[in-house]
Amino acid sequence: MSKLPELPYHDQITRSVQCSFGGYQHTKGSYDGTIYDMTNLSSDEYPLLATREKRRVFQRVTAFNGCIAVDDILCYVDGTNLYKGSDIVATLADSKKSYAVLGDRVLIFPDKVYLNLAAKGRYASEAALAAAVSNPVYGDVYAVGAAPPYALYHWTGSEWSFYEYETGTMTPFYSGGVVFKAQGTLYGEAAADNCIDVPGIDWSDYFRRGDAVTISGCTVHTDNNKTPIIREIDGSRLLFYENIFTVDTIYRYTATETVKTGDYGFTLAEKSYCFTLADSLSRGDTLTWEETGLRVNRSGVETVISVTEGVTANQLPLKETGIDYSEAKVTIKRDIPDMDYFCTANNRLWGCKGDTIFGSKLGDPFNFNVFDGLSTDSYAVDTGSPGSFTACYSYLGYPTFFKENAIYKIYGSKPTNFEAIASLTAGVAKNSEKSLAVAGDQLFYLSPAGVVCYSGGTPTFLRSAFGNVNYSNGVGGSNGLKYFISMTDGDGDSQLFVYDTAYGLWHREDDKKVLAFYRQGQQLMMVDETGFFMSVYGDGALTAGTEEESLPWSVEFGDFIENSPDKKAVTKVQLRLALATDAYAEIYLQYDGGGEERIGPTLRGAQKRSWYLPLIPKRCDYFRIKLRGEGSCHIHSLVVEYSTGSAL
Secondary structure, three states: OOOOOOEEOOOOEEEEEEOOOOOEOOOOOOEOOOEEEEEOEEOOOOOOEEEOOOOEEEEEOOOEEEEEEEOOEEEEEEOOEEEEOOEEEEEOOOOOOEEEEEOOEEEEEOOOEEEEOOOOOEEOOHHHHHHHOOOOOOOOEEEEOOOOOOEEEEEOOOOEEEEEEOEEEOOOEEEEEEEEEEEEEEOOEEEEEEEEEOOOOOHHHOOOOOOEOEEEOOOOOHHHOOOOEOOEEEOOEEEOOOOOOOOEEEEEEEOOOOEOOEEEEEEEOOEEEEEEEOOOEOOOOEEEEOOOOEEEEEOOEEEEEOOEEOOOOOEOOOEEEEEOEEEEEEEEEOOOOOOOEEEEEOOEEEEEEOOEEEEOEOOEOOOOOOOOOOOOOOEEEEOOOOOOOOEEEEEOOEEEEEEOOEEEEEEOOOOOOOEEEEEOOOOOOOOOHHHOEEEOOEEEEEEOOEEEEEOOOOOEEOHHHHOOOOOEEEEEEEOOOEEEEEEEOOOOOEEEEEEEOOOOEEEEEEOOOEEEEEEEOOEEEEEEOOOEEEEEEEOOOOOOOEEOOOOEEEEEEOEEOOOOOOOEEEEEEEEEEEEOOOOEEEEEEEEOOOOEEEEEEEEEOOOEEEEEEEOOOOEEOOEEEEEEEEOOEEEEEEEEEEEEOOOO
16 A cells, blocks of 8 residues: 655645555554455455456356366256256265366265266267267267266267266275186186186176275185286176185196006195095096095096095195185275365375375376386375374375375375475364465465465465454465455354455455355356355456346545544545446545544446545544445545644
8 A cells, every 4th residue: 555645734734645555454553544344345456446346146056065167167066966067967965075177087075976078069879979970080079878877989080989977986886796716817818816707797887907996795715805906807707916816725636547446545734535446537537625525527427435534555646726616795896085185186186084195096086096016006195193184285286285284295206206295384274175276376275373375385374464353164266366265254254355466465355155166267256155156257257147236335444543643633535436327435434433424425427536525624533434335436546634733
C-alpha cells in the first residue's frame, strides 16, 4: 500500500490521498488506509480495489463425493454414481473419494477402482463402432456396450481389439477350488511346481502377466500362501517361476528293464522296507509308495503289494516325484495397500498409510508387491518417526509426504536408491490435505500454525494477514498465479481467501464453504457445500453456466489516526469510483469505535467519476471508513480531509 504525500493547508486542514490499495490485513495494527476486512474484493485491477468476477453455476449434485478434471473431462461421484462427463460409468460406495491420474486412468480410492479416459466415443456394439468409424487411426479407442462396464476397443492397424474395460477394480480376485500342478510350462519349456489350474475359467479376465497376486486359504500345504508374480497366463493356467509351489509327493520306481520275481526292498527317510514281487515287471511298469502302501502298475493295471519293515539285499531306488493336488477354498487376489493419501510422480502411484510410504511398480498403479530386483520394482518404507502422515503431493517432480511437523521427499531414480529425506518443519494440518495447491511455482497449504508457502526448503508463513484467528479444514485450489483457500475459523464459520502471488496480497471473497477445487480447461472451478459446481476464475468463465444474480461487496479500512495521537475531525471524503450500470455504493464512518453513520447519498452511475462528500466535523481520536455496495465496482482513489486539534 502506498499513499501520496499529505498536503498541509494554512487553515490546518490536511488532505490524505490514497490511490493504491493493499490486501486483507485483519490485525489490530491496521492503520491509515490498510484494509481490516472485506467481502468479494480482489487484486484483479491492482493497484485499484476491484470486485471479483461473478461466478457462474454449471450444475448441482445431491450427494457430492468428490471430483477431478483431466483436461476438459470432468469426473465426479454423486451419491453412488460415478460420472464421466454426463455419463454414468460405474456404481461405487456412497462415501468421500480421493483421486489421482496416471496415464489415461483415473484412480479412485478408497474403492480402489480405475476409470480409463481414453475412449473418444461410445457405441452400442462392435458392429456399430466399425460402421461408424470408417477411417480409424492407429491407437484410436472407443467404448462399446449397452451398459456399464463398457468395453474399450482400440484400432491395431488392421482390426478393433478389446484391451480393457472402461471401469473396473484395481484389486481383482478369484475365490474357490484350484489345482496346484506338478508339471507346467514356462516360456515354452517344461517347468515343475509352477502352475495353478482352474478348468473352465480364463485367467486373463482377472489378471495380467506381471501381476503380483496374493494366494491365501491353502490348508493342505500352507507354505503355498504367498505373493508370487504371474509370469504367463495360458487360459485356465497361471504360470509362475519354477519350483515356487509345494505339491503332493510320491516315491516311484520305473522299470528300465525286466525285473524278475523275488524279494526286494527300498529305504525312505532312513527307514527300510521289504516286499515280495510275485510277478515280474516289464520295462515301463512302476512301483509307487504313498505312505499308505505300495502299488504296482503293470501296463495300466494296478495292484497292491504288502510291505513289511526290514532289509533285503535287492534294493530298488524309489525316486521322489511331485503330483498334482487340490485346495478347496483358495483366494487369489491382486492386492493394493490401503492408503490414506496418494499422488502420482515419475510414472508411479505413491501413497502413505500411518507411518509407511508405498510406491507402485513403474508404470503400473495396480502392483505394489513386485520385488524382482529390477529398476521397475515396487517400493515401501517405514519412516520410523512419530505421528501419522497428513497429506501427499507431487511437487517439483518429487513425491512429497507431510506430517503435521515434518516433510518427507523421496529422492532417487529406482527402488535400490530411493531414499526418504525428512525435514522437521511445518507440515500439513490434519484434515487439510486438500489445501495443497501450486500457485506461482510455489506450493501452498494450511499448516497447524497457518497458511504457508513452500518452495522445497523451509516453508514461509503467510499468517500475518489473519491476526490471531486460527483456521482449520483447509481446501485449496489455484489458477496458476492465485491461491484460493476455504478455511474454517474458531467459530466454525467458513471463509474463502485468495492470495495473489504476483503482488503478495490476500483478499477475502466471502463465507463460501468449498468442498473441492478443480481446473477445467482455463477455468478454476469449485464445488460448494450445497453441491453447486461453479466457476471461480479464468478465461471462459463468462461464456457458460448461469451467472449469480447479485455481487454484494464491502471494504472496512483500519483505524485512521493519520500518524497523530491528537484529536482530529473529518471534514470531507472524496471517492473516485467506476460503477457498473446496475451497481451502487454507500459510505459509512465510525468514530472511536461507535456506531456506523452513513454519509452522503447512495452512489450510482455507469462511469468513472468522483464523489465529494462534505461532513459536519466531529472530534475523535480515530475513525474508520466503510464502503458497501452491490455490483461491479472499481475504487480508484480515496481522499480524506481532516483537521487536527489538541491532545484533549
